[in-house]
Amino acid sequence: MSADRHHPDGGDLHTPQGPLDAGGHELQDQPPRTLVPAVPEVSAHPSRTLWGDAWMRLRKNKLAIAGLTWITFIIIVTVSADLWVPQNFAEPTSTEFASMQAPSADHPFGTDRIGRDVFSRVIYGARVSLAVGILAVSISLVIGLALGSLSGYYGGLLDAFVMRTADIFFAFPYTLFAIALLAVLGPSYRNVFIAIGILGWPSIARVLRSSILSVKENEYVDAARAMGASDLRIMLRHIMPNAIAPIIVYGTMSIGGAIITEAALSYLGMGVQPPTPSWGGMLSEAKALMIPAPWLTVWPGFAILTTVLSFVLMGDGLRDALDVKMKD
Amino acid sequence: MLKYVFRRILQMIPVFLGVTLILFALRIPGLLPGDPVQLIVGERELTPALRAQIEEEHHLNESVPVQYGYYISGILQGDLGRSLQKNRTVTDILLDKFPNTARLAVSAILVEIIIGLMAGIISAVKQYSFWDVVVTLSTSILVSVPVFWLGMLLQMFFGIKIKQWTGGAFSLPMSGMGSPPDLVHLILPSITLASVSTAYVARIMRSQMLEAMGQDYIRTAMAKGLSQRVVVFKHALKNALIPVVTFIGIDLGALMGGAILTESVFSWPGVGREIYLAVMQRDWPVVMGGVVVVVLIVMFVNLLVDISYAVLDPRIRYGGTAE
Amino acid sequence: MGSLLEVTDLKTHFHTRDGVVKAVDGVSFSLAEGQTLAIVGESGSGKSVTALSLMRLIADPPGKIAAGRIMFRDENVLEMSDEQIRSLRGDRIAMIFQDPMTSLNPVFRVGHQIAEALRLHKGMNRKAANARAVEMLELVGIPNAPSRARDYPHQFSGGMRQRGMIAMALACDPDILIADEPTTALDVTIQAQILELMIEMQQRTGAAIIMITHDLGVVADMANDVMVMYAGRQVEYGTTDDVFYRPLHPYTWGLLDSLPRHDISEKGDLCPINGQPPSLIDIPPGCAFHPRCPYAQDVCRTDVPELREIESGHSSACHFSGQPDFTRDVMPCSADMEVE
Numbered sequence: 003m004s005a006d007r008h009h010p011d012g013g014d015l016h017t018p019q020g021p022l023d024a025g026g027h028e029l030q031d032q033p034p035r036t037l038v039p040a041v042p043e044v045s046a047h048p049s050r051t052l053w054g055d056a057w058m059r060l061r062k063n064k065l066a067i068a069g070l071t072w073i074t075f076i077i078i079v080t081v082s083a084d085l086w087v088p089q090n091f092a093e094p095t096s097t098e099f100a101s102m103q104a105p106s107a108d109h110p111f112g113t114d115r116i117g118r119d120v121f122s123r124v125i126y127g128a129r130v131s132l133a134v135g136i137l138a139v140s141i142s143l144v145i146g147l148a149l150g151s152l153s154g155y156y157g158g159l160l161d162a163f164v165m166r167t168a169d170i171f172f173a174f175p176y177t178l179f180a181i182a183l184l185a186v187l188g189p190s191y192r193n194v195f196i197a198i199g200i201l202g203w204p205s206i207a208r209v210l211r212s213s214i215l216s217v218k219e220n221e222y223v224d225a226a227r228a229m230g231a232s233d234l235r236i237m238l239r240h241i242m243p244n245a246i247a248p249i250i251v252y253g254t255m256s257i258g259g260a261i262i263t264e265a266a267l268s269y270l271g272m273g274v275q276p277p278t279p280s281w282g283g284m285l286s287e288a289k290a291l292m293i294p295a296p297w298l299t300v301w302p303g304f305a306i307l308t309t310v311l312s313f314v315l316m317g318d319g320l321r322d323a324l325d326v327k328m329k330d
Numbered sequence: 331m332l333k334y335v336f337r338r339i340l341q342m343i344p345v346f347l348g349v350t351l352i353l354f355a356l357r358i359p360g361l362l363p364g365d366p367v368q369l370i371v372g373e374r375e376l377t378p379a380l381r382a383q384i385e386e387e388h389h390l391n392e393s394v395p396v397q398y399g400y401y402i403s404g405i406l407q408g409d410l411g412r413s414l415q416k417n418r419t420v421t422d423i424l425l426d427k428f429p430n431t432a433r434l435a436v437s438a439i440l441v442e443i444i445i446g447l448m449a450g451i452i453s454a455v456k457q458y459s460f461w462d463v464v465v466t467l468s469t470s471i472l473v474s475v476p477v478f479w480l481g482m483l484l485q486m487f488f489g490i491k492i493k494q495w496t497g498g499a500f501s502l503p504m505s506g507m508g509s510p511p512d513l514v515h516l517i518l519p520s521i522t523l524a525s526v527s528t529a530y531v532a533r534i535m536r537s538q539m540l541e542a543m544g545q546d547y548i549r550t551a552m553a554k555g556l557s558q559r560v561v562v563f564k565h566a567l568k569n570a571l572i573p574v575v576t577f578i579g580i581d582l583g584a585l586m587g588g589a590i591l592t593e594s595v596f597s598w599p600g601v602g603r604e605i606y607l608a609v610m611q612r613d614w615p616v617v618m619g620g621v622v623v624v625v626l627i628v629m630f631v632n633l634l635v636d637i638s639y640a641v642l643d644p645r646i647r648y649g650g651t652a653e
Numbered sequence: 654m655g656s657l658l659e660v661t662d663l664k665t666h667f668h669t670r671d672g673v674v675k676a677v678d679g680v681s682f683s684l685a686e687g688q689t690l691a692i693v694g695e696s697g698s699g700k701s702v703t704a705l706s707l708m709r710l711i712a713d714p715p716g717k718i719a720a721g722r723i724m725f726r727d728e729n730v731l732e733m734s735d736e737q738i739r740s741l742r743g744d745r746i747a748m749i750f751q752d753p754m755t756s757l758n759p760v761f762r763v764g765h766q767i768a769e770a771l772r773l774h775k776g777m778n779r780k781a782a783n784a785r786a787v788e789m790l791e792l793v794g795i796p797n798a799p800s801r802a803r804d805y806p807h808q809f810s811g812g813m814r815q816r817g818m819i820a821m822a823l824a825c826d827p828d829i830l831i832a833d834e835p836t837t838a839l840d841v842t843i844q845a846q847i848l849e850l851m852i853e854m855q856q857r858t859g860a861a862i863i864m865i866t867h868d869l870g871v872v873a874d875m876a877n878d879v880m881v882m883y884a885g886r887q888v889e890y891g892t893t894d895d896v897f898y899r900p901l902h903p904y905t906w907g908l909l910d911s912l913p914r915h916d917i918s919e920k921g922d923l924c925p926i927n928g929q930p931p932s933l934i935d936i937p938p939g940c941a942f943h944p945r946c947p948y949a950q951d952v953c954r955t956d957v958p959e960l961r962e963i964e965s966g967h968s969s970a971c972h973f974s975g976q977p978d979f980t981r982d983v984m985p986c987s988a989d990m991e992v993e
Contacts, residue, residue, distance in 0.1 A: 065470075170348035173625050175587045178605065182621055185609045186356050258474065265476050266591055270606065285479060289595075292486050299486060303479035311474035318470065546755040552710055554770045554821070555743035568760045644805040645759060 059323040066319020069312035076309060080128045105297055112297040115287065120298065123279040124305050130280040131261045131309060134195045138260040139253055141199025146206025147249070153207060154214030154245075155237055165211070168204035176201065180263060184272045194273045198260050209252050213245040220244075247324040251317050258313030265306050281306050331640060331647055338636050342629055349625050353618055354401050410619030415611050420619035424601060427588075430507060431600035434523060434592070435585035437516045441524035442531050442578060449528075450535020450574075455562055457540065465532055472529035481522040481595035488518060505597040523592040527581045534577055538570035545569070572642050579635030586631055587624035656724075657828060657861055658684040658707070663721035665699075665706045668714060674933045676702040676716075678885040681960075682878070684829065689855070689862040691876035691893070693869065693908070695930045699885040700865045704831045707863070708746055709738050726828075744774035747822035751834040753814035757806035764790070764802025767821045774825045789820035792857075793850060812843035816850065823854055830855075831863045836871070848874065869912055873897060881905050884931050884941035887960055891967030901969035903946050906981045940972070948973065 060066055105112040111120035153164040171179075180197050187193040217223070218241065226240050267273035268282030276283055281302040288298035320326075385391045389400045404410065410420035453465035489504035507515045542548065543566045551565045588602025597603070601620065608616035640646040665677040677699040684690050692700040705711050706718055709730060723730040725745070730738065750756040758766060767789055768782035777785065783802065790798035793816040806814055815835060822830055832851065836844035848871060855862055864875055872879055872893065879896040881889040881904065889902040900906055907926035928945040931937055937944055943953040952972050962968040963975040973979040 166344055167348065169345050170352065173345050173349050173629055174621070175584050175624055175628060177590050178587065178602070178621060178624060181590065181606065181609055182353075182356070182617060185617060262474075262476050266478060269476075269478050270590070270594065271610070282476075285476075285482065289482065292482065293490055296486055299479075299482050303476065303483070306476050306479065307471070307474055310476075311471060314470055314474050546750060546752060547758040549710060550750065550756045550766075550818070550821075551758065551769075553708060553742055553748040555739045555741070555773055556769070557739060565758050565761075569758070572760075643760065645807045 056320075056323040060319050063319040063322060065315045066323075069315035069319070072308060072312040073316065076128050076312075077132065079125060080132065083122075083125050083129070104295075111301040112295065114284075114295070114298055115291060120284075120301055123284060124281070124301050127279045127281045127284060127302060128305065128309070130191070130274055130278060131264060131306070134191075134198065134264040134274075135257040135261040135313075138195040138198035138202060138264070139256045141196065142202030142206050142256065143249075143253060145200070145203035147210060149203065150207035150210030151214060151237060151242070154211035154218070155233070155241070161211070164207060168207055171201065171204040177263070177266060180267060181270065181272055184267065189267075189272045189275060191274045191278060194264055194267055195260075197267075198263050202256055202260065205256070206249065206252065209248050210245060213248045214241055217241050217245045248326045251321045251324060251326050254313055254320055255317035258310040258317070261306065261310050261313070334640055334646065335637055338633055342633065345629065346626075350402060350405065350622065351398070353622060354398050356618070405622055410622065411615035413608075413613055413616050415608075415613045415616075420616050423604060423616060424620060424623050427599060427601045427604045430511070430598065431588045431593070431602065432586060433507075433511060434516065434519055434589065434598060434600060435582060437520035438524040438527070438585055438589075439578060439582050441520055442528045442581065445524075446528040446531025447535055447574070449532040451539060451567070453532065453536045454539030454543070454570075462536075465536070469529035469532050472525050475525065477522055477525060478591045478595045480525055481518070481592060484518045484522060485595070507598060519592055519596040519598050522595065523585065523589050527578075527585075530581075531574060531578060535570065535574050538573050539566060542566040542570040572639065575642060576635055576639055579638065580632055583628040583631030583635070586627050588620075656683045657686045657688075657726065659722075659724040660707070661722040661724075663703065663706060663723065664719040665702050665711055665716060666719045667716045669934070672934050675885050675936070676933060677706060680721075680880075680882070680887045682880050682887070682890060684861050684863065684878075686828070687855070687859045687861055688877045689864060689875050690878045690880065691864045691866060691872040692880050692882060693866060693872060694882035695867065697884075697930055697933055698882040699933075700882050701833050702885075703882070704748070704833050704863060704865050707829075707831060708742050708748060709733075710742075710748075740774070743770045743822075743827075744825045745827055746829045746831065747825065747827040748831040748833065749815070749818045749822045749835050752838045753811055753818050754838065756818055757809075757814055759806055762803055762805055763809065763817050767802070767817070767824050770821060770824050785824065786820070789824050790817065793817070793820045793823075793854070795820075811839055812846065815839060815843075815847050819847075819850060819854065823858060823860065826858055827860055829863065830860045831865070833865045834867070835864075836868070837866075851875070869908065881908070884936050885933060886941060886970065888942065888970045889968070890960070891964075895964070895967040899964075899967070900981070901963050901967065901974040902971045903948050903981075904942050905969075907945075940970075948979070 101113065101115060101117045103109055103113040103117075109119050109121060111124060114120055114123070149164045153161040174182075180201055183197040183200065184193055187197060223236060223240050226236050231239070264273055264280070265282030265285070268280045269286045270282075271286060274280040274283055276287075284302040285299065288295070288302070291298050389397050392400070408421055410424075412419050413423060416423065449465045449469075453462045456462055485504040488502040490501075493501035502518055503515045504518070543562070545566075548561060548565055551561045556565075588600050588605065590602040590606050592598065593600045593603035594606055601624065605617055605620040605624070608614075608620065660683065661681050663677055663680045664675070667674040667676055680699075680703055682690060692703060694700045702711065702716075707723060707730070709718070711718060718731060721731065725741065730741070733741070757763065764783055764786045767786035768777075768779070771777045771782040771785050772779065775782075787798045787802045790802055795801050795813060795816055801809075801813075806817070809817060818835075830851075835851070836847050839847060851862065852875060854860070862875070864871065866872060876893045879889075879891065879893050880887055881896065881902065883904050889896060889900065889905045891901075896905060897909070900909060904926075911925050926945055927947075931941055931944070937954075938957075939955045940946070940949070940953040940958050943949040946953065950972070956972065958970045958972045960968050960970040961974070969975075
């Protein structure tokens with residue numbers, strides 16, 4: 003079997019293992035799926051690796067590439083913001099009576115209640131959103147990967163314990179749990195990503211666990227064990243590379259989810275505190291000003307939408323490229 | 331069937347204990363920052379006499395396991411403590427708000443069912459068509475829209491702009507609920523609340539429908555001479571609906587627990603907003619009691635979903651050979 | 654005896670991203686009332702697609718019946734309206750499939766699924782249809798049929814489900830029953846029972862059967878005629894006796910040699926055909942079988958052999974069939990031949 007036919011989740015690999023007929027060779031017709039006969043897969047790149055192949059497929063997905071481009075663009079813009087963003091995001095602009103100016107050449111997104119440039123604030127808000135998204139998902143990944151892999155690999159009591167704990171986490175409505183946690187921890191930039199990170203691990207652990215369980219069925223794992231490989235080696239060399247695809251997909255989408263949650267928490271006043279500009283916080287301030295200054299509502303929300311959408315499209319694209327079966 | 335229900339109820343017990351344990355842990359001194367007595371007292375001045383009184387009242391001078399026992403038995407008796415801000419019991423406050431939350435949840439679920447199912451079915455039946463692309467793209471966008479922002483946009487458009495354009499002749503209410511409760515006030519909040527889930531319902535419906543239509547029994551049904559319509563809407567749909575119904579049920583549970591964001595944006599007097607206001611006012615008994623109640627509601631609705639799942643799927647209904 | 658079904662030059666192609674797959678490429682055969690035709694071939698030879706094409710059950714897109722004529726009682730199935738073809742399906746031509754575990758709808762009762770066709774085609778009311786469904790289940794040997802009809806498919810064993818499928822297919826008393834590997838997914842002991850049931854039901858109802866199989870033993874037992882397919886094309890066609898005792902095509906020779914026939918080879922040696930069947934997207938030029946054929950000559954690599962009638966009612970698609978010196982080697986395989 004060539005490498006390009008190798009499925010990331012071993013459990014789904016269909017090898018037609020029909021009963022051999024009396025003559026000793028396989029005569030069985032493959033059952034036609036969906037009224038369509040099984041068409042032999044023809045690959046133009048027979049010797050690529052799984053990841054190379056996935057990248058080929060991802061590149062053909064226009065939406066995913068649009069998402070990737072947008073994310074890259076935002077990262078470049080925010081990282082380099084100090085070099086070129088014209089106005090100070092935290093201070094009112096020097097012009098008098100600059101409060102709530104409609105968008106203009108000077109202020110492409112207008113100014114807010116105390117005359118700050120909304121464009122600059124949206125750009126600096128991206129820093130907060132991306133940082134929270136990435137840090138929160140990193141925390142979820144560290145906890146979720148550790149617990150999920152132990153749970154999937156060893157099973158037994160440990161597995162039962164981890165999965166029941168995950169059930170308990172799932173029993174809480176997400177936003178409510180986040181707010182309760184922040185109410186105890188106190189609202190702050192750091193606590194927001196800690197709270198989101200803590201709430202995110204059970205999903206990661208579950209996804210990884212089921213992925214490991216299906217990979218573990220494969221014979222090469224038994225073979226490695228029979229050859230005396232250590233648990234750690236089997237885990238890192240044989241299981242993880244094949245079980246990780248769903249985590250990549252899920253992790254990508256989770257960053258989008260974490261950004262939305264951060265925005266929601268900041269909107270409710272439980273997240274990033276002013277004067278640090280955050281998209282959710284800006285929308286919170288805009289709430290009372292919808293009639294005189296609608297641009298205050300439009301632009302931060304649009305920034306959240308496009309950023310989250312990019313991660314969602316990336317995740318969709320990765321799922322198709324890596325051929326991961328996931329429930330929506 | 332009864333055995334199945336019984337097993338599901340048994341499985342709920344450890345989850346319930348775990349949830350209460352976590353909430354209880356948030357009150358144990360030392361485990362998390364904050365003094366539980368101070369939390370209870372809130373802004374009031376804390377004298378040693380008051381401290382002693384509160385410790386006595388809340389059994390804080392007992393050992394931790396005993397405290398947990400008191401806590402659990404209180405919950406089971408419906409005693410969630412008293413609000414610090416309002417002179418009422420937490421149970422009363424929540425009971426008062428629950429009907430509003432339920433009203434909003436049910437109308438949101440209706441939106442999900444009607445729009446989500448239709449979009450998903452159309453999208454699957456006409457795979458790769460123009461409508462499929464529209465549905466697929468708009469569901470991706472909908473899951474990426476922050477609900478509170480969507481609520482604000484709807485308020486801005488239907489509450490403000492349309493009013494301006496029509497010279498005040500037409501607009502939709504932007505907040506709160508009418509008294510007596512009416513449908514008009516429900517429109518914008520329920521659309522907002524339903525938005526994300528509608529997108530998920532459409533996505534799940536689509537993928538389930540496509541999967542069902544690829545099954546062998548569909549070919550059997552076609553070979554029987556049934557029309558495309560009967561094959562799709564009877565044979566495929568009934569199979570595809572099972573996971574969708576599960577999702578909608580679980581979502582109903584979540585919505586019944588109150589929608590903090592939507593209720594806040596629209597000042598909807600429901601459980602979610604009440605808990606949120608309590609957080610802002612540091613009214614801890616209401617927060618903790620509210621969370622417990624919400625979790626219980628969610629668990630209860632999920633149990634109902636599991637039972638209805640068994641009713642829908644004969645493989646679970648009859649005997650343990652499920653799956 | 655007139656022809657019930659007459660298929661001429663049937664071509665069914667699938668348009669995929671990687672090109673056109675000629676799953677069935679020019680197949681002709683006929684079937685008389687009450688007769689049994691066996692279609693034999695390896696995986697991907699196009700025999701299932703042929704069967705599905707007869708009922709126009711090919712998903713379009715990507716599939717398309719590109720050419721040919723399927724005359725059922727003087728009417729061309731390929732020219733029928735959707736409504737006409739639907740009234741044919743399940744009523745005049747019925748079909749059973751390979752995997753009974755997945756061919757029944759899990760969320761409807763077995764009785765209901767049988768009654769469905771009766772209500773549709775025979776205009777029966779619910780009660781009459783259900784009663785007839787129970788009768789059919791009894792007929793196919795399901796014990797305790799009245800209560801079994803109210804069961805769901807998962808409550809049936811594999812063999813019982815296939816009996817249920819047969820009951821469903823025969824409920825409307827069809828003229829033709831197409832059976833697509835009806836026993837492949839079943840246990841060996843059950844296989845024999847199901848075949849016996851089919852023979853019995855054929856005698857009772859007089860339905861003609863198109864049996865799609867890879868099991869030559871089944872063919873010998875049941876079929877009047879045999880059509881051998883390879884890579885979407887017909888390579889040999891004739892009566893069962895002709896094909897078994899005077900096979901003309903090297904591929905058929907290979908198939909027969911790979912049967913364990915103790916009466917022919919004393920040692921009971923098996924002799925498999927070398928190599929793999931070709932990918933349908935990349936069919937070898939000339940005779941599709943030439944890369945695996947021990948008798949291949951230059952002409953086989955360039956010219957596609959036509960199906961020619963060699964003896965009366967017995968045709969073969971090999972350039973050399975009919976030449977007096979072109980005969981089957983007694984034992985064409987040697988020990989060092991690779992067994993796949």
